[in-house]
Amino acid sequence: MLDVALWTVVVVCGLAYATSLAVPLWFQLHQQRLLIVTSGSMAPKFDAGDAVVLRAISEESDLKVGQIISFWPIGSDDLVTHRIVALRKLPDLRQDETTGRMVAQLDANGEQRTKSYVVTKGDANAEADVNATPVGRVRGVQLAVHKGWGWVLQWAGSAQGRAVMLVPPLLALATLELLSIGDARRARRARPAAETADRRMDELLLD
Known part of the structure; x- marks a missing residue:
């Protein structure tokens, strides 16, 4: 025995x-990734301890208003998962090394260049996120949610x-x-x- x-x-x-x-x-x-949710900003869609399945985007056209995406906010290396509430074209700004001010970038024709941004908001939050996020900082689009998987995967790792x-x-x-x-x-x-x-x-x- x-x-x-x-x-x-x-x-x-x-x-x-x-x-x-x-x-x-x-x-x-x-070609997917599991992301462990660590906050309740998207409740009741998913909550801390759940796991979100992400699919990387290949084209800007893959993004639509209403989609849930994971992205790196400007100035942060921590992934955030929120819903797209708007898609915008905003001026492409760069910091001037001499003055420290943000200056609009111009194309070969002297016209102001623009970049694509997403405006995001957590379903549980009253207001949209303060800063719009460049499309290039989007990590992926949410495909599915597995309730409770996050705690298990976090513990196992x-x-x-x-x-x-x-x-x-x-x-x-x-x-x-x-x-x-x-x-x-x-x-x-x-x-x-x-x-x-x-x-x-x-x-x-x-x-």
Whole structure:
């Protein structure tokens, strides 16, 4: 029974660890990405602890008002997932190195260049996001939501989660190895006694 329990630990924990690796990989192979939601700004569509499936955009025309996108806000490296409420063409501004002021960029004909921006808003927020975001900073468009997956994936990727999934099966395998060594030793000890008994039986038969 002990062997069965130990092998159960090995199989269950091994499958859990393999699944934690296979799920994100499956989405990557399908040109998609799982994003863990960390705030409630899009409630009730999704909330903290859910996982959002993203598809990267290849063209600016892929973006439509009403879509939910993940993007890097200007001046931040943290992904935000909000809904597009407007698409706009705004002046292409660059900071002047001498004055520090934002200056409009001109094309070869001397006309002001524009860039495409998205205006976004969290469904749970009263106001739209303060800054519009350049289309080039959009990471992807939301395809689906998996409730509660985020907490599980976050835990599985943490040091604690990996320890829970990997340490017990390693200990179980070590215990199984020790049990196997013990059985082999007992078998070796029993062999001389059995051989002695066989010789005695042979002597009795010869007499």
